[in-house]
Structures are given as structure tokens and as C-alpha cells.
Amino acid sequence: xxxxxxxxxxxxxxxxxxxxxxxxxxxxxxxxxxxxxxxxxxx
Numbered sequence: 249x250x251x252x253x254x255x256x257x258x259x260x261x262x263x264x265x266x267x268x269x270x271x272x273x274x275x276x277x278x279x280x281x282x283x284x285x286x287x288x289x290x291x
Contacts, residue, residue, distance in 0.1 A: 249276040251284065258283045 251258045260276040260283075267275060 249273070249280060251280040253284050256284070256287060 249260045251260075258280045260279045262272040262276055
């Protein structure tokens with residue numbers, strides 16, 4: 249999954265037994281949101 253916000257691109261790749269396909273999209277979205285929230289906004 250790739251998320252872009254301005255010039256910031258966050259790529260999240262999950263797989264394997266720890267991240268089954270049924271749940272990985274939701275988990276990837278949560279990770280991407282957290283990564284974007286951690287970056288200070290320019291004003």
C-alpha cells in the first residue's frame with residue numbers, strides 16, 4: 249500500500265503468517281495514518 253501526502257510517500261508492505269491477507273489492509277492503513285501523523289506539518 250502506498251499513501252502520498254504532499255511530497256511525502258509512505259509505503260507499507262505486510263505479509264507472511266504474522267499478517268494474513270484478510271487483516272493486512274486494515275493494519276497497513278493504520279500504520280500509514282500513524283506515519284503521516286508523526287510528521288510535523290509545514291505552515
